[in-house]
Amino acid sequence: MALLRKINRVLLVLLVLMVCLLLHSTLLRASTRPKVSDHWRNFGSAAQLPADHVVPVIICASEERMGATMATINSVHSNTDASVFFYVVTLRDAVKLTRRYIEKTKLKGIKYKILEFNPMVLRGKVKPDSSRPDLLHPLNFVRFYLPLLDINHKRVIYLDDDVIVQGNIRDLFNIKLKSGHAAAFATDCDLPSTHEMVRSIGMQTTYMGFLDYRKQEIKDLGINPSDCSFNPGVFVADISEWKKQKITKQLEKWMEENFRQNIYSSAMAGGVATPPMLIVFHDKYTTLDPLWHVRHLGWSPDARYSDSFLQEARLLHWNGPFKPWNHPAVHLDLWEKWFIPDPSGRFSLVRPETDS
Numbered sequence: 001m002a003l004l005r006k007i008n009r010v011l012l013v014l015l016v017l018m019v020c021l022l023l024h025s026t027l028l029r030a031s032t033r034p035k036v037s038d039h040w041r042n043f044g045s046a047a048q049l050p051a052d053h054v055v056p057v058i059i060c061a062s063e064e065r066m067g068a069t070m071a072t073i074n075s076v077h078s079n080t081d082a083s084v085f086f087y088v089v090t091l092r093d094a095v096k097l098t099r100r101y102i103e104k105t106k107l108k109g110i111k112y113k114i115l116e117f118n119p120m121v122l123r124g125k126v127k128p129d130s131s132r133p134d135l136l137h138p139l140n141f142v143r144f145y146l147p148l149l150d151i152n153h154k155r156v157i158y159l160d161d162d163v164i165v166q167g168n169i170r171d172l173f174n175i176k177l178k179s180g181h182a183a184a185f186a187t188d189c190d191l192p193s194t195h196e197m198v199r200s201i202g203m204q205t206t207y208m209g210f211l212d213y214r215k216q217e218i219k220d221l222g223i224n225p226s227d228c229s230f231n232p233g234v235f236v237a238d239i240s241e242w243k244k245q246k247i248t249k250q251l252e253k254w255m256e257e258n259f260r261q262n263i264y265s266s267a268m269a270g271g272v273a274t275p276p277m278l279i280v281f282h283d284k285y286t287t288l289d290p291l292w293h294v295r296h297l298g299w300s301p302d303a304r305y306s307d308s309f310l311q312e313a314r315l316l317h318w319n320g321p322f323k324p325w326n327h328p329a330v331h332l333d334l335w336e337k338w339f340i341p342d343p344s345g346r347f348s349l350v351r352p353e354t355d356s
Helices: 002-031 043-047 063-078 092-103 138-148 169-173 192-201 239-244 247-261 274-280 307-312 332-336
Strands: 054-060 083-090 111-116 155-159 163-165 183-187 230-238 315-317
Touching (some): 054 063, 054 138, 054 169, 063 092, 063 163, 083 092, 083 138, 092 111, 138 155, 138 230, 138 247, 155 169, 230 274, 230 315, 239 247, 247 274
Parallel strands (some): 054 155, 083 111
Antiparallel strands (some): 155 230, 163 315, 183 230
């Protein structure tokens, strides 16, 4: 009997250890997922509205570019009578700064929620090999993880922080997505008015500019290198279809593949966030009206669009290294009209007369 009791005690200890290991594993997995901040405002009033009457917009707010995010939000809010709900995604250190920027300025009346993104989710998927470090910022990959954020909508709009919306955001939200499509993007070959600009600054508009076709993994995809690429800085996403197709898992697969094999490079046209989207969504996305994503405004400090063309545009995107809050840059007046000074004084414009 004594031996039996001893065996039972050993088994009990082993059982407790197994339970502890399982619990630790579960907590570890949970810690690598994007987290939600408990800092939010007006969420209750938005929740009372029918989901079909709310336009949810997801935008990231990095500490270094907080003023850019607020300019985008201001432009969206000011040009629509729709009930817009902003999901502002940031890192833990910038939560208070984000909330203060909103609460202490004219934006205090917007409906919003601040979400905290956990960069640990990117471990083993991104390596520091970029000639532009800003393209490796953790928030640059939030667009991959939309279903993991604390949102409860069937459809959302994702916007980069270097855009200005001149049209009614409801029109973009109401685009009809084709059956089986999880997202809508603007193709890089869509607008004749931009072709001269693209040629003049040497921009890439095909898959050849983003993927390394010398690698077998890319050849095996069977994607024609001359196929038109798209820019993932502005898109409409069907969250249900995204989940159904396991888009996030597919994107992570190609991130991990590049981590091992370097199948695309940030030295190419679009950094490390664009190529996975191009692969996963190839021939499987709805095309946006090109006026809802007029881009390349940040690729040259000299090349400009005509004023008449920009007046027709519904959305302007300063993608590229020459941002409108810095100097030099082009079409500054179209961005500055939406800029709201930072109440903390941390974010300031760089202009010739103040450039030290």
